[in-house]
Amino acid sequence: MKFILLYIRENLRRRKSNYILPFLSFVLSGILLCASVFYLTLSHEEPPEKVYYYPYQIVVRNADAFQEKTSEQAFGGNAYTQFEGRLEYVDLFPAYQKEIEEFDPNHTARRLLLTSIPKGSEHAAFYEEFGYDISSLGDGDVFVSPYVFHYFGNHIENGVLTLTAFQDPSGGPLELHIAGILDRRIADDTEFAFVCSDDALLESLEEQCRSDSSVSYYSFRDDFVHTTENYEKFHESIKAKVNMSIHFRLPTMKEGGIYSGDVGIALFNLFFSVLCIASTLKLKLNREIPDYRKLHRLGMSPAMRFLLPFTDMMLLSIPAYAVSVTAAAALFQRIAPYNAQTYQSGVFVPYFDPSPGVFLLSAFSFFAAAAGTASVLTLLVVLREPEAYKSFVKTSSVFYYNSKSFVLPYIFLRFKRNKAYCLFFIFIVCFPLFVGAMYGTAAANIVSNGGALYSDAAFLITQNEVSYGYDTVSDIVRDISALDGVEAVYTVEKTNVNYTFTKGETSISAQFERLDGYTRKQLSKYLTDGSLDDVLNDETKIAVIDSGGTVLGETLHCAEMGKDYTVGAILKNVPLNGLPPRFWGNETLMQSLNQAEILPADIHVYLAEDLSEEQYAALCGEIPNMVYDPHARYTNQKDRLQSLDDGGTVSANAATAMNVLICVISILSVFLLHTQHLTNRQGEFTLLERLGTSEGRIRTLAFAESGLFVAVGFLIFTLLYGGYVGAINAAIAATGSYEFSGFRLAWREILVLAAGVIMAVGISGYLGTKKRRNES
Amino acid sequence: MKIQAEALTKIYIQGEKRIHALNDIHVSIAENKFTAIVGPSGCGKSTFLRALSALEKPSGGTVTYDGEDIYKLTEKKRAELRRQKIGVVYQDYSLLPTMTALENICTPSLMDGRKPDLDYIADLAKTLGITDRLHHIPSEMSGGEQQRVSVARALVNKPAIIFADEPTGNLDKDSARELLDLLLLTKKEYNQTLLMVTHDPDIAAHADIVIRMDNGTIRE
Numbered sequence: 001m002k003f004i005l006l007y008i009r010e011n012l013r014r015r016k017s018n019y020i021l022p023f024l025s026f027v028l029s030g031i032l033l034c035a036s037v038f039y040l041t042l043s044h045e046e047p048p049e050k051v052y053y054y055p056y057q058i059v060v061r062n063a064d065a066f067q068e069k070t071s072e073q074a075f076g077g078n079a080y081t082q083f084e085g086r087l088e089y090v091d092l093f094p095a096y097q098k099e100i101e102e103f104d105p106n107h108t109a110r111r112l113l114l115t116s117i118p119k120g121s122e123h124a125a126f127y128e129e130f131g132y133d134i135s136s137l138g139d140g141d142v143f144v145s146p147y148v149f150h151y152f153g154n155h156i157e158n159g160v161l162t163l164t165a166f167q168d169p170s171g172g173p174l175e176l177h178i179a180g181i182l183d184r185r186i187a188d189d190t191e192f193a194f195v196c197s198d199d200a201l202l203e204s205l206e207e208q209c210r211s212d213s214s215v216s217y218y219s220f221r222d223d224f225v226h227t228t229e230n231y232e233k234f235h236e237s238i239k240a241k242v243n244m245s246i247h248f249r250l251p252t253m254k255e256g257g258i259y260s261g262d263v264g265i266a267l268f269n270l271f272f273s274v275l276c277i278a279s280t281l282k283l284k285l286n287r288e289i290p291d292y293r294k295l296h297r298l299g300m301s302p303a304m305r306f307l308l309p310f311t312d313m314m315l316l317s318i319p320a321y322a323v324s325v326t327a328a329a330a331l332f333q334r335i336a337p338y339n340a341q342t343y344q345s346g347v348f349v350p351y352f353d354p355s356p357g358v359f360l361l362s363a364f365s366f367f368a369a370a371a372g373t374a375s376v377l378t379l380l381v382v383l384r385e386p387e388a389y390k391s392f393v394k395t396s397s398v399f400y401y402n403s404k405s406f407v408l409p410y411i412f413l414r415f416k417r418n419k420a421y422c423l424f425f426i427f428i429v430c431f432p433l434f435v436g437a438m439y440g441t442a443a444a445n446i447v448s449n450g451g452a453l454y455s456d457a458a459f460l461i462t463q464n465e466v467s468y469g470y471d472t473v474s475d476i477v478r479d480i481s482a483l484d485g486v487e488a489v490y491t492v493e494k495t496n497v498n499y500t501f502t503k504g505e506t507s508i509s510a511q512f513e514r515l516d517g518y519t520r521k522q523l524s525k526y527l528t529d530g531s532l533d534d535v536l537n538d539e540t541k542i543a544v545i546d547s548g549g550t551v552l553g554e555t556l557h558c559a560e561m562g563k564d565y566t567v568g569a570i571l572k573n574v575p576l577n578g579l580p581p582r583f584w585g586n587e588t589l590m591q592s593l594n595q596a597e598i599l600p601a602d603i604h605v606y607l608a609e610d611l612s613e614e615q616y617a618a619l620c621g622e623i624p625n626m627v628y629d630p631h632a633r634y635t636n637q638k639d640r641l642q643s644l645d646d647g648g649t650v651s652a653n654a655a656t657a658m659n660v661l662i663c664v665i666s667i668l669s670v671f672l673l674h675t676q677h678l679t680n681r682q683g684e685f686t687l688l689e690r691l692g693t694s695e696g697r698i699r700t701l702a703f704a705e706s707g708l709f710v711a712v713g714f715l716i717f718t719l720l721y722g723g724y725v726g727a728i729n730a731a732i733a734a735t736g737s738y739e740f741s742g743f744r745l746a747w748r749e750i751l752v753l754a755a756g757v758i759m760a761v762g763i764s765g766y767l768g769t770k771k772r773r774n775e776s
Numbered sequence: 777m778k779i780q781a782e783a784l785t786k787i788y789i790q791g792e793k794r795i796h797a798l799n800d801i802h803v804s805i806a807e808n809k810f811t812a813i814v815g816p817s818g819c820g821k822s823t824f825l826r827a828l829s830a831l832e833k834p835s836g837g838t839v840t841y842d843g844e845d846i847y848k849l850t851e852k853k854r855a856e857l858r859r860q861k862i863g864v865v866y867q868d869y870s871l872l873p874t875m876t877a878l879e880n881i882c883t884p885s886l887m888d889g890r891k892p893d894l895d896y897i898a899d900l901a902k903t904l905g906i907t908d909r910l911h912h913i914p915s916e917m918s919g920g921e922q923q924r925v926s927v928a929r930a931l932v933n934k935p936a937i938i939f940a941d942e943p944t945g946n947l948d949k950d951s952a953r954e955l956l957d958l959l960l961l962t963k964k965e966y967n968q969t970l971l972m973v974t975h976d977p978d979i980a981a982h983a984d985i986v987i988r989m990d991n992g993t994i995r996e
Contacts, residue, residue: 397879401882403891688883692855692856695851
């Protein structure tokens with residue numbers, strides 16, 4: 001071993017140039033391998049910090065049953081803890097049932113709870129974590145839920161809510177001072193609720209209502225792993241037996257991504273890393289072969305002759321790994337930075353988690369690839385005796401000896417007799433092109449799946465059932481429109497009834513929406529035939545989504561209406577995200593649908609363009625609080641789109657980074673391998689020159705040969721890439737509702753790599769056929 | 777064809793050393809004769825042969841073929857000369873290892889843009905006793921067979937002159953003798969000039985003319 005280290009030291013001192021290229025290749029390959037590991041281990045779980053919409057509280061009213069259930073728990077009793085003490089509450093609903101039912105004809109709301117929370121209790125700490133200071137509540141102070149604030153608006157004046165049905169402890173009308181409005185972060189019932197810290201008030205109301213109730217609160221423990229899977233397991237294990245509610249937002253897993261699949265990425269990148277390392281190490285070993293042969297003649301054992309170059313190469317890989325892992329980590333910190341804010345919209349953006357495990361995995365991958373490549377090369381180049389050419393040639397090539405020219409027949413004969421190398425050369429031309437094109441195509445076409453963003457509004461409030469009356473939509477629109485920074489608010493009406501439209505034997509079930517100026521503008525980008533203006537102006541015409549075979553002007557019969565309607569416009573690729581198909585008709589048509597139940601409209605909120613970050617944050621806080629209908633769904637489309645964009649950007653940037661590395665590696669490898677190959681053919685070229693060929697003609701021969709292989713490689717790549725693109729287009733077409741603005745071929749990436757390969761082959765062809773002269 | 781060398785000099789540079797391989801050689805190669813070039817190892821015999829066979833440009837002096845300085849010709853013309861006028865046989869046979877004997881023999885014709893004369897090649901093969909080996913690659917042949925293929929290749933374009941650089945160097949005595957007889961036979965049959973470098977005195981004894989070299993010069 002001492003001799004090995006001595007030899008390596010002297011070799012490094014005297015032949016520094018032998019180490020430069022291998023070091024560079026180790027670094028490049030290391031960056032690619034580390035980048036692959038980092039990409040494949042991007043975290044999609046919740047980040048360690050607490051974020052909004054974080055499931056925290058489980059409210060269980062039937063606490064005894066829940067306690068009983070705990071003996072059958074799914075998580076061994078470690079999932080949750082109980083808050084100390086039970087909370088007293090009183091239900092005021094009976095006194096206001098009639099009033100509530102006026103705007104809740106479906107009788108969804110069944111409780112109007114007032115809860116008193118002791119100051120300094122665990123319950124108080126829970127509220128304080130979300131910014132509601134229980135200790136600041138005085139007698140008669142309450143926090144109210146958004147529903148109370150809005151639907152009891154008639155009872156509120158100057159911040160005081162008067163409940164005339166009750167009396168306060170002193171016997172006067174019950175007046176509650178509103179200290180704040182609870183927002184959606186509190187995992188509480190989306191019902192009417194008051195929260196106070198006034199036991200006297202509670203007792204008084206309990207007496208007036210003749211009620212005495214209490215509730216236990218449970219919380220997930222801090223070490224509970226909040227994933228969709230665990231929520232579902234937990235919920236499944238207890239939901240059947242316990243009257244409880246759990247509020248949490250299910251995280252959305254990653255959207256977009258590389259089409260080639262994670263295993264494919266790992267294998268491709270491993271291949272290129274090994275190719276890069278092999279091409280430079282072979283060059284190094286070729287230069288040092290005479291030394292090893294001399295050592296062999298001096299009596300060095302095969303084991304030592306293996307260990308010497310192997311140790312040399314592995315020692316070189318250590319500093320190279322340090323450089324490459326640092327570079328790759330820095331790259332991924334930029335590509336996939338941790339950003340807790342992106343989780344607000346419920347979409348998880350993958351992020352780089354530099355944990356020890358990830359670095360260990362990257363080190364293992366790198367050194368395994370390096371050691372494997374170094375071992376195989378050492379065995380093949382250093383230890384194996386050179387063999388004479390052997391083949392199963394039985395007969396001479398008729399094409400060759402019947403030819404009249406030399407270059408082409410010679411190339412074909414060489415291909416016939418050196419298939420392995422020729423096919424390998426064609427492979428290393430077309431394969432990097434194909435992989436690079438795949439990565440480039442994926443990166444160029446990663447589209448934020450808007451999750452059926454049927455609107456380009458910043459905020460979207462959708463309602464699927466009538467709960468509190470149609471008029472409340474106008475109220476919401478009025479209130480939101482009055483906010484600073486809101487530019488426009490539109491409403492889109494729809495029905496909740498499915499109509500059956502028949503054409504011959506075919507029938508389609510669809511919901512109806514109103515086509516007005518706003519929806520006409522939104523739908524115009526999906527229009528493929530007909531005119532939306534025609535539909536707007538003619539109550540007998542409708543706009544339909546193409547279901548294959550829809551023809552403009554055809555008549556559809558509506559069974560429920562007993563009327564015929566003409567298709568006036570055909571739309572395609574409208575993102576509905578699994579919801580039923582829609583048809584659109586004008587206002588008159590909507591009004592004539594008197595059998596239909598008109599739902600509260602969807603509300604689309606557009607913001608001013610010059611909003612500051614503070615103004616935007618304020619609106620993000622205010623507007624959700626205005627959405628108090630339990631059947632309403634609020635979506636921050638702007639943030640959601642941004643999160644989806646961010647997620648797509650992470651994937652796209654990772655693909656681009658890996659693609660760039662593959663380009664550099666493959667061009668370098670092609671150059672080195674081809675130069676070495678031609679250098680090894682110097683004897684052949686010298687012989688051809690002796691037989692009567694000029695140096696220029698030999699160069700022509702070499703260029704023609706490699707040019708032909710490059711052309712074949714390009715042709716194979718074109719066929720493969722065409723097949724790949726065709727497969728993607730077919731998959732996209734099959735999804736139907738997926739909005740896709742246009743598939744982009746990665747021409748730029750392909751051309752850059754193709755040009756690089758051609759240059760590499762050209763330069764290596766010149767250098768490899770250059771005659772070595774040493775005369776004056 | 778008349779070959780002459782005038783004031784032929786060749787100097788190699790290896791690092792800081794200058795090696796004078798050929799020193800002011802004047803010689804005229806007799807036509808249609810067998811000329812042997814003999815001398816100790818390292819005296820410049822092979823260098824001399826390469827210079828005469830248009831393979832290595834001298835540092836000084838001229839080599840003329842029928843009065844024309846071949847090193848004033850373009851690279852392309854010299855290559856043509858090598859294809860059409862010269863046949864070379866080497867000590868190491870210099871066969872392309874991935875080609876059969878027939879393919880090796882056909883290569884000079886193809887380089888010249890001519891379809892190989894298969895009948896002529898068959899005659900050559902018969903004369904040289906390699907008919908059964910035409911479709912074998914070099915690794916499947918003995919040294920002697922390979923050398924005979926090399927001779928056939930040298931003769932395929934019917935050159936005016938054959939240069940042979942120690943053609944019997946890797947052969948046993950009997951094979952060497954056999955090869956010499958073949959070379960003399962083909963020389964006679966095709967009316968060629970044969971110029972052979974050898975260190976074997978038995979071979980040199982059969983030459984019409986013997987040129988002795990020492991230290992890059994010709995000794996009489």
